[in-house]
Amino acid sequence: MTTGQTSIVSEAKAAAAKMRDWRRHLHQYPELSFQEHDTAAFVCEKLKELGNVAIETGVAKTGVVGTISSGSGPVIALRADMDALPIDEINEHEYRSKRKGVMHACGHDAHTAILLGVATIFSNLFKQGKVTGTVRLIFQPAEEDTDHEGLSGASRMIQEGALDHVETILALHVCPWQPPGVIQVNDGFSMANVDVFQAKIIGEGGHGGYPHLTKDPIWMLGAILPSFYGLISRRTSPLETAAASIGKIHTGTASNIIPQEVEITGTIRTYSPDTREKFGREVENVFKIAESLGGRYSFTLEKGEPALKNDPRINSLLTKVAKDLYPDMKVVKAPFGMGGEDFGYMTEKVPGSMFFLGCALEDGKNRDLHTNIFDIDEQCLEIGASILTETAIRLLAGKIDC
Numbered sequence: 074m075t076t077g078q079t080s081i082v083s084e085a086k087a088a089a090a091k092m093r094d095w096r097r098h099l100h101q102y103p104e105l106s107f108q109e110h111d112t113a114a115f116v117c118e119k120l121k122e123l124g125n126v127a128i129e130t131g132v133a134k135t136g137v138v139g140t141i142s143s144g145s146g147p148v149i150a151l152r153a154d155m156d157a158l159p160i161d162e163i164n165e166h167e168y169r170s171k172r173k174g175v176m177h178a179c180g181h182d183a184h185t186a187i188l189l190g191v192a193t194i195f196s197n198l199f200k201q202g203k204v205t206g207t208v209r210l211i212f213q214p215a216e217e218d219t220d221h222e223g224l225s226g227a228s229r230m231i232q233e234g235a236l237d238h239v240e241t242i243l244a245l246h247v248c249p250w251q252p253p254g255v256i257q258v259n260d261g262f263s264m265a266n267v268d269v270f271q272a273k274i275i276g277e278g279g280h281g282g283y284p285h286l287t288k289d290p291i292w293m294l295g296a297i298l299p300s301f302y303g304l305i306s307r308r309t310s311p312l313e314t315a316a317a318s319i320g321k322i323h324t325g326t327a328s329n330i331i332p333q334e335v336e337i338t339g340t341i342r343t344y345s346p347d348t349r350e351k352f353g354r355e356v357e358n359v360f361k362i363a364e365s366l367g368g369r370y371s372f373t374l375e376k377g378e379p380a381l382k383n384d385p386r387i388n389s390l391l392t393k394v395a396k397d398l399y400p401d402m403k404v405v406k407a408p409f410g411m412g413g414e415d416f417g418y419m420t421e422k423v424p425g426s427m428f429f430l431g432c433a434l435e436d437g438k439n440r441d442l443h444t445n446i447f448d449i450d451e452q453c454l455e456i457g458a459s460i461l462t463e464t465a466i467r468l469l470a471g472k473i474d475c
Contacts, residue, residue: 081466082398084197085459088190092454095119096186097168103157103175103182106218106226109135112155112185116212119189123196126210133229134220139192139210141199146206149468150235150242150423151461152416153188154181154216154226163445178447180247180432183454185212187245190458195465206469211235211242216415225378227415231422241387241468242425244416245457246409249440251431253452256395256460257405258428260385262314265342266349267377267413272337272360275369281329288367290335291324296366300359308355314344315352316411342411344380381409381417386473387426387464394464399456412442430457 095115104112113135120126120139127140136155162169162176170176177183188210198204215226224232236242248257274297276288284292301319309315319339325332341356343349353374360370395402409429416427432449434440440447467473 081194081463082459084194085190085455085462088193088458089455091193092186092190092458093451095189096182096451096454099182099185100168100177101171103170103172103177104155105159105175106156106215107134107220109155109214113137113212113214116155116185116189120192120210123192125196125199126192132233132235133214133226135214136226136230136235137212138235139212140207141192141195141210142207143199143205147240147469147471148207148209148238149465150209150211150239151188151191151465152211152213152242152244152419153184154213155185156181156215156217156226158217158443160443160445164448166448176445176447178444179217179442180447180449181216183247183432183449183457184245187454187457187461188212190454191462191465194458194462198466204466204469208465208469209235209239219377223375225415225418227378227418231418236419236422239423242419242423243387243391243461243464244425244427245430245461246414246427247432247449247453248429249433249442249447249449251405251429252433252435253431253450253456254399254401255403255405255431256391256428257407257409257431258383258388258392258426259406259408260383260388262344262380263383263409263427264381264414264417265314265316265344265411266346266380268341268349268353269375269377270339270341270353270356271373271375273371274335274337274360274363275371276333276367278331278333281331284331287331289331290363290368291332293363293366293368294322294335294337297359297362300362301356304352304355304359309348309352313348314408314411315348316342317352317356341374342413349380378413378415379417379421381414381427382420383426384420384424387424388428390467390473391426391428391460391464394467395460398459398463428460
């Protein structure tokens with residue numbers, strides 16, 4: 074089962090204009106997590122045009138799963154996320170968001186367009202009998218947020234069977250700190266466990282003119298903060314990857330009233346499961362300081378998506394494919410950072426890998442992820458489609474060892 078590496082690059086190049094148009098359409102009409110109704114309808118429309126894709130809708134509320142199969146052979150899945158962010162875009166290009174306060178600021182429009190390009194190439198390959206097996210195209214909602222049960226799109230799709238019988242799963246993420254022609258890969262833990270904590274420091278409020286008659290929770294917080302921010306340097310091994318930040322502090326109603334309590338909300342980011350458990354306990358221990366100062370505390374920790382764990386063998390194959398297709402491709406080997414990615418739920422379930430795809434525009438602007446000027450160099454679309462397609466082809470052929 075061979076298709077020819079040159080032909081895959083040519084097929085992706087032939088689909089490049091469509092991928093660009095699809096991406097720009099999606100960019101103009103972004104939708105928030107679990108609200109991707111128009112996006113899902115657009116994806117379904119394009120898959121139906123191919124003629125040999127079995128389509129399942131309403132998976133994880135607004136997700137779409139497309140399947141192309143010869144009826145026998147391995148099952149390989151490819152995933153793209155579809156949701157946008159609550160950001161007001163300030164770019165000036167003609168395809169800027171038409172929905173005020175909503176923007177594709179994390180490249181999910183590009184991911185969806187690339188996977189539609191992959192679907193187009195595989196549709197042709199299956200029609201020509203050049204590949205055997207099953208390709209499952211997972212268009213996932215809600216990577217950026219969770220529903221009322223605290224579940225993201227990936228965990229919902231897993232619950233509803235999107236990964237049933239899947240042997241390997243692939244994904245990519247556009248990368249604004251690398252230019253087109255560069256990919257970034259990392260073995261093992263590559264993005265963070267994402268946990269959110271909520272704490273209260275509880276004292277006894279009273280008149281601001283008589284602080285000695287109160288148990289001031291703001292004063293207690295002043296003693297707690299240095300210990301909190303010293304956790305990384307003094308309670309965590311330099312060999313471990315961890316971060317903790319406070320994002321919100323709420324208290325008080327007036328200038329002359331010492332409040333009863335202070336509410337604190339923050340995030341904990343780690344890589345390994347052991348560090349995740351240990352560091353969560355260390356953060357809670359910091360708030361126990363309130364007890365030694367005459368107050369009380371409460372602490373809850375909500376665990377979010379797990380750390381993204383990439384399979385080294387699949388990474389090795391991805392790297393080889395990238396270099397085979399594009400001999401000048403630069404491969405950077407480094408973790409992706411302390412952001413979260415709910416694709417981690419999927420790589421917990423089946424072997425898989427995500428690579429970062431260089432997309433930086435050379436215009437001198439810092440168009441980082443989750444900013445209101447995020448944008449991409451659309452050359453990356455055909456590169457991403459080529460690498461995903463050829464890697465999946467080799468997995469279908471059982472060529473995991475390289």
